[in-house]
Amino acid sequence: MINVMSKHILIVEDDPNTLFGLCELLQQEGHQVRGISRGKMALKIIARGSWDVVLCDDRLSDIDGLTLCCMLKSLRPKLAVCVITAQDNLETIEQAQQCGIARVFKKPLALNDLLAMLDAK
Numbered sequence: 001m002i003n004v005m006s007k008h009i010l011i012v013e014d015d016p017n018t019l020f021g022l023c024e025l026l027q028q029e030g031h032q033v034r035g036i037s038r039g040k041m042a043l044k045i046i047a048r049g050s051w052d053v054v055l056c057d058d059r060l061s062d063i064d065g066l067t068l069c070c071m072l073k074s075l076r077p078k079l080a081v082c083v084i085t086a087q088d089n090l091e092t093i094e095q096a097q098q099c100g101i102a103r104v105f106k107k108p109l110a111l112n113d114l115l116a117m118l119d120a121k
Contacts, residue, residue: 010042
């Protein structure tokens with residue numbers, strides 16, 4: 001049974017363990033989740049489907065994750081796009097804010113913060 005407050009979430013992460021773990025967690029929370037490892041595929045998926053939230057690693061093997069997030073926001077301005085980063089610098093945060101990215105999560109990811117953000121959206 002799908003939770004009334006469930007979200008359609010696309011996770012873009014090239015580390016298989018992180019991708020699997022996030023997908024499992026968010027599915028257990030009642031969300032509809034799709035996980036992919038390639039940023040360029042995210043552009044195709046977003047263009048074709050109805051998504052509420054995108055969680056994207058800032059460093060992907062095929063495209064810069066922050067650039068991808070900006071592209072996703074330009075395709076779907078109302079889409080909640082969040083970046084997950086191991087970088088702890090102000091430049092990453094400022095670039096994300098300029099693109100309209102909803103939230104920057106730092107690794108290691110605080111799962112309670114992620115779940116609270118999803119509940120608030």
